[in-house]
Amino acid sequence: MKLISLTRAVCAIVLLSAAPLAAQGMMVHDAYARSSTAASTSGAAFLMLMNHTGADDRLVGASSDVAEKVELHQHAEDANGVMRMGEIEGGVPIAVDAAHEFKRGGDHLMFLGLKRPLEQGDIIKVTLEFEKAGPVEIDVIVDQDRQPGHGTMDHSGHDKMNHAKHGDMSN
Structure with a gap:
């Protein structure tokens, strides 16, 4: 039985890491x-x-559904040089054809009032709410072994790719 759980977790990691989720342009x-x-x-x-x-x-x-509340959080340095964590007021702007990283030690999604433990290999359903794009449902894998920067994409050709996608090959 444990082999089946391990196989499912490995398959989920491969699928979620290999192909970004695209919904409504986000x-x-x-x-x-x-x-x-x-x-x-x-x-x-x-x-x-x-x-x-x-x-x-x-x-x-x-x-x-795993938490009573999910907040957009940030780590920020206060006037005394102390790092504090708190809710991001007004949301997170994301310009067209730009990216925003939610990472350890920075902006992140904070699950408050967990209804159950988050266990290695679990898939959590999360709904992101955008001002214009509306709700976007995503799957988030619980991965305790993930290191910062693991699985991140190289965005060096990102701008050129987007211009080509929109018919502008001038870059």
Whole structure:
């Protein structure tokens, strides 16, 4: 039975890492969460958002059935040089053909009031709410072993690729 669970987890990692999810022009790449303990009341998820909708947009919220509330959070340094974590007021702007990374030590999705532990290999359903694009449902894998930067894409040709996609090959 454990071999089946391990096989499912490996397949999910391969599928979620290999192909970014595209919905309504918003692309989500490398979405993962950290595992939690049975006593944990909060958790965090990380991902890369790319806006291919043709217009500037803003991520204004998120929700998931694994938590009572999901907030857009950031780590920021206060006036005394102390790093603090808190909710991002007003959402996260994402310009057209730009990307925004939610990463450890920076912006992230914060699951508050966990209803169950986040266990290695689990797939969490999360709905991202955009001001213009509306709701976008994504799958987030729980991957405790993921290292920062693992699975991230090279965006060096990103701008040229987008211009070609829209018929402008001048770059």
